[in-house]
Amino acid sequence: ILNVEQSPQSLHVQEGDSTNFTCSFPSSNFYALHWYRWETAKSPEALFVMTLNGDEKKKGRISATLNTKEGYSYLYIKGSQPEDSATYLCAPYNTDKLIFGTGTRLQVFP
Amino acid sequence: DTAVSQTPKYLVTQMGNDKSIKCEQNLGHDTMYWYKQDSKKFLKIMFSYNNKELIINETVPNRFSPKSPDKAHLNLHINSLELGDSAVYFCASSQQTGGDEQFFGPGTRLTVL
Numbered sequence: 001i002l003n004v005e006q007s008p009q010s011l012h013v014q015e016g017d018s019t020n021f022t023c024s025f026p027s028s029n030f031y032a033l034h035w036y037r038w039e040t041a042k043s044p045e046a047l048f049v050m051t052l053n054g055d056e057k058k059k060g061r062i063s064a065t066l067n068t069k070e071g072y073s074y075l076y077i078k079g080s081q082p083e084d085s086a087t088y089l090c091a092p093y094n095t096d097k098l099i100f101g102t103g104t105r106l107q108v109f110p
Numbered sequence: 111d112t113a114v115s116q117t118p119k120y121l122v123t124q125m126g127n128d129k130s131i132k133c134e135q136n137l138g139h140d141t142m143y144w145y146k147q148d149s150k151k152f153l154k155i156m157f158s159y160n161n162k163e164l165i166i167n168e169t170v171p172n173r174f175s176p177k178s179p180d181k182a183h184l185n186l187h188i189n190s191l192e193l194g195d196s197a198v199y200f201c202a203s204s205q206q207t208g209g210d211e212q213f214f215g216p217g218t219r220l221t222v223l
Contacts, residue, residue, distance in 0.1 A: 031208075043214035044200075097158065097168075098155065
């Protein structure tokens with residue numbers, strides 16, 4: 001069983017704060033690492049798909065880094081806004097499937 | 111245009127009944143998936159199909175049977191529904207297998223009474 005751990009489980013920040021979360025996964029048999037954003041009452045939406053060690057991807061104020069050798073990825077949000085409130089899921093791709101973590105639930109207060 | 115659609119959105123039924131959930135994608139993707147969101151909010155893969163062929167079949171009771179009439183559709187049929195089947199079921203699609211980003215449907219909330 002592939003263990004995917006995300007921390008923290010939940011996070012409350014003020015508007016304008018920058019924040020980051022961690023995803024840990026087994027480094028063996030690594031193929032790709034996905035990040036998804038999941039707003040309440042909606043469906044998960046892909047943020048990034050990362051494959052190379054040292055990869056860094058950016059979309060607006062959100063960026064992610066990947067370390068495949070030690071098995072972790074960080075997601076950063078710069079200047080959080082209330083619309084960033086969502087659950088952020090990471091999922092390594094392993095043996096033909098995505099294994100989702102439990103997510104980090106972010107709440108941004110105005 | 112809805113990329114991945116599921117019907118119905120809500121399904122309430124009695125134990126022992128048989129029900130189906132339909133999924134369609136208009137993205138031209140080759141691969142489709144069914145996920146179950148369990149009581150702890152985990153998303154777990156149930157099945158995946160690539161070009162109408164089954165490629166992943168996780169440890170799911172054989173009361174669950176996926177059917178892919180063409181690569182744009184992946185339906186989920188559930189026989190003899192049990193209380194524990196109550197969950198939200200998500201359909202998703204991706205261009206190919208091999209780790210491409212997945213596009214999720216809106217989910218179907220199944221409640222078994």
